[in-house]
Amino acid sequence: MSADRARSALVASLVRDGRVRSPAVRAALETVPRHLFLPGLSHGRAYDDAAVPIKVDDGVTVSSVSQPSMVAIMLEQLEAGPGQHVLEVGAGAGWNAALLARLVGPDGAVTTLDIDDDLVAGARANLAAAGYDHVTVVTGDGALGYPPAAPYDRIELTVGSTGIRPEWVEQLAPGGRLLLPLTVRGSQLSVAFDHTAPGRLSSRSVRSCAFVRLRGAGADPGAEIALPGDGWRVQPACPDGGPDDGTDGTDGTAAVLVRAVAGEGTDRPAAAAGSGADLWDGLGLWCALADPGTVRLFGPATGPGPALFDLGRARAGLGLVAGEGCALLLADPPATVRSCGPDGGTAAARLTALVEGWVAAGRPHAADLRIEAVVPSLAPTADAAAAELVATAGTELVDTAGTRLAVRWEPG
Template sequence: MSTISYSPEVLRAAMVDRIRRVGHASSPAVGEAMRTVPRHEFVPEASTEDAYADIAVITKSANDGAALSCASAPIIVAMMLDQLQVQPGDNILEIGAGTGYNAALLAQLTGPRGSVTTVDIDPDITASARRGLNATGNEQVHVVTRDGSLGASENAPYDRIIFTVGAWDLTPAFWEQLAPGGRLVVPLRWRGQTQSVAFVRDGETLVSDSMELCGFVPMIGQEGERSGAIDADGLVTLYWDADQTIDPTRLIGVLDQPKETVWSEVLVGPQDPFDGVWLRLTGRHDSRVCRISADPAAVTACLCTPAIPVRSPALAEDDSLAYLAFRKVEEGRFELGAIGYGPYGRHLAVQLCDEIEVWNQDRNARPTVRAYLAGTPRSAISIDGALNHAVIEKAASWLIVSVLRIRPPQASTSGPGC
């Protein structure tokens, strides 16, 4: 049987068409840039077909197999470029050089009157990016080998700043180097989940205007997340932030206790996103929100069955825990709920289901996130009195997560199940 081979141009056009069908590359300029820049030239270790498939291409790994650098899936690239809203002539800073592909797209978007600087801490990565950029006619892009948390003050101020690595914190450099009214797009991690947040600078405040769930290789040197197993075999792990007081040692063995299952009567389809539930939790129960991850063996044994085994939101309080779960109720339909353990397990499960109910009233609603430099006087922090809010204190920045206050209906309960 013969295999049909398509040219890079045909594969590239098909890639953009797929991305547009799911709602990204909504800007004509972004679509045109992705049709123009030859992605396969930046990932020579991948086949041409893989270069234009909707997959991330790992370009450097650690000895343990963990990804150190990759070319993000094209759909994520397009999503973040939509958020960035590049204008011709913009001066742009990219944190995380990767393969150089994203910098080439930025150069295409900003045009000959603009400027692009890309920064990475790893000299192997910047050398590779430089080669790819030169080979594709993008010699004008500035490639800098440096800790990305320092930015690149030599070419500041920037109209646009974009991170292509996951960040746990925002350092003062980004307040110093982002122009007034400028946009910052960053895969920002808090309370166990990562959202690509588009911030707009308003004075000394960064105010979000869009958020999209994503996942990225973490930025080196930002160790603000903690983790710990809660079962004897190390099959179930919690992840939380340094400013939280969650103690996994108090939860060891909690999964062996009787469980309380609460169902919300909220249904989702197999392709329906429900990360908005997690976002709401971070603005309403921030001190207790964390991520739970269950090994396949834990799921098979019914020890722990989160909605998404590798990453689901959970509420942890003292020696009690509840996590997001779902069950199939009909073909292609699943009901969201929560499973709780420990003395307060049922209470936490009901609270989680309350947030599911509220989220269901407006699934497209997103909290507002405001970012301030750590140490900003409280009098200078804007908190709308009509909103619930959480103050998340990181080492260099503070996040204020604000959500609408809506009274949810009563969650329902049901009997046990796996």
């Protein structure tokens, strides 16, 4: 198949699925030749709706050409327009930078950063081959932004962050937009923030996403805990909310979780279990925002263990730890909550109520979230502003690296 035909077919499917909505994003995707950013791949594969890893270190993907549907979703969130100045953090092979260049046109300017020299060299070569050599490609740690070309009308990260760096907000023009994959209580969310006042951001749109994480000064190793035994791991939603190894003669909730995973405990019906995607987007996000004891569990794809969601290379599920007990949500119909340990009943009651609350609220997901952000170092009245935000019923205050978030659900 010719590259042009493969590209048209891909864009048509993104329009059909509602990923592409605006004529500008459609024209950009129809024009920029993605295959020139993936030299060596067949046209068929270059125009699959899939991310393509381009750099792997120690078995871990550190760079990829992003999935077209995700790129389209984010460009719709960004709303970059003619004449604007844009900073991208995470150049990769340069494909999204070319799309941005197309969106801002000849009167705009795009600067893209990557932390690795070899990726920057590749991106420069690809952009030149595709006719976008007016994009400025710089090696640098995007955590610091890029002051020489600031202020920017738009800053887009195509790499995940656990916080909002003051540098990005400082380098954003008043009324500008910051779009980034931001980890909130363990869920990575693509959040488009408008810059409403010094140090203050307000979300325009939120979507679910999954990006490789920032390296360098903004890196965060995450808080994953390996359970003893059969290769199960736990990700606490809050850094200090996960299972413990036990004190004062107790077994600890890590050991209780291992027993629950092995089948021990009391099972009771649950209102719903959601889907695998809901672990991060819907139910999992709902639980993580409401209860700091929420955990996500990951285990081997096969072997002993409970009926959690099959993610292909792993099983994953939702749980909650409380006191000396835990509860697990089992996905096999009928949906079930299993409790284990001396405080298992408390954990199960909390998890059961959360599931019921999520169902009663109409099963909201990431797109139903509203987030206000305060970067305390840039907002002189940060404490007062945050207090005012949390005073609203149903608003959760979430402290992430360098940022205070006020998060609330607004379904519908």
